[in-house]
Amino acid sequence: MNSLHLKKKYRIALPKGALIEGSKIALAKAGIEFEMPDKKLILQTTDPNVEILLVRQHDVPIYVENGAADLGIVGSDMLQEKLPDVLILADLAFGQCDLVVAAPKDSEIKTVADIADYSRIATKFPHLTRQFFRGIGSPVEIIELYGSIEIAPITGLSEAIVDLVATGKTLRENGLIQLEKISSHSARLIANRVSWQINHEWTVEILNKLQENLF
């Protein structure tokens, strides 16, 4: 490697929100620790060669696919929804949750079969939702939202929702019940394809440390 290359810092994109604590613990195993002061988006770490990018979960695969970050941690739900061209290196086994279909407890809908044709389904995952309902041959109208999916059925925006559920608490609090599980998800370590080639030794070292307790 020439000198220009060595000066470059490795970048890891992490998602703000639900997966950040698990990501911190996982990276600490690889000797990468960092503080998260308010509003700071690029963080230095205890490893002088590594910096952290704090971005929205949606954007993690985008940073990695385009090479702005070498590695990223993101939920497998996001990868299946967005289908980015990245390498999925490892299941980090935290951030476990299910993608489920849910409807108001007091509605007529007790199973997915009860969902009438052309019902509206609110979700953050239009691709996976479409795939699921096409798979069971049920024509539905998909309404894409960016957050607070649970209030869609309460306000009459939709008849049912498709969303991630970790404990089921949010569903219960909003008077919803799970009808069916679509798929299970957890955090994945992803890599840019070119970075995996060029920085292979470094990446495998991180990977090994992260996986020590998994295999």
Added chain:
Amino acid sequence: MSSNFLPAGARDLLPTDLIRQEKIRHTFLEIFKSWGYQPVLPPTLESLEAIDKGRPQFLNECFKVIDRDGKLLALRPDLTLPIARLAATRLKTVERPLRLCYLAKVFRQEIRLADEKREIYQAGIELIGSTSIDQSSENQNNENSQNLVDKANLECLSILLETLAKSGLTDYQIVLSHTDLWKYAGEIFHKVEEQLGTDLSEELNTLIEEGDFVKYQQAVTKAEKKCIESLSKEKGSSELKSCFESKSPESPLQYLKRACYNLTGKPREILDYLDSDSNLYKELFAIIALEEIFGPDKFIIDFTIRPDPHYYTGLYLEVVIPASGKPVGRGGRYNNLTACFGNPESAIGFTLHVDSILKYAVHDTTKDPENKEEKKVMIPLQEDLIKSLRESMELRKKHPIVILK
């Protein structure tokens, strides 16, 4: 008023862009010519039928145009394909090998990225008919045919490395892969595969290609369970049994599980996995020797890239630079392509994305003659226009730029 006149992915090239493009075009062409390659330029419109025959994957990506008689045409999505057509038809009787090069635009619409550029300026070479592809003679004279393959590989890669060295890029590497990987990928790999049945090999292949190592490992684990079950039923050899049940990192299954991580790396490390008597090993080893001429760390081997087996028939390469997350060039061997147009022969080549290279190349604009103010001469127009024009023409013999005021 709306000003959305520029279509998605379209770009106007301004004078400074064109000056840089022209300069790199000149550099590349001179290198290609110095190796005996002659430029060709196929038509912008190609029949959709030819694309369907040669590389059906392009059907979705290419722009379609309807001819007067209703026949479907396409803006050429690629230059290798029309050049293969040319080689198999009009240039069929020209002496082999054919050494052809091109610097031209191709037109594509990426399905996933609507705003990605649609006109891609490519520079590349094609070496056609340099080796025999007759199967019977290959078997008789294996040594000699491998030697010819090596010769073509080294010529192609030397031109690529020289072109990159003069492109203004400061840091670049060539990633190598090969269609023969799964036939040769090491003794253990092979043994495990045999035990697990051929179905798995195809599944693992696809998962590696998709880059999903998690699903890959899940597939190995699933197969492992199945094997242990069937082994305990059949009371298979204890050696085999222990090989599947062992959890040590050296056991074949643990090895297979981690294989996805070990398929990428420095050439010498990867070559270690291969049987040194195999053609694949010899072919790659011959290429790596180019580092003696062009400097160290020029090559990476990455067997996680699976070259499209319907198109590539051997070596596959991508040019990568650390600054870009995506390859800026690719190439390889495609011995089946000219056969689609009626004349089977060997072919190898590469193509570079000129715009991507220009984006990352170091370029000193102050050195462009067009930017040097002192080189510009302005002459005022006199009453006698003919006299002024004549004067300006005289001045142009000495000065590069003479402008009428």
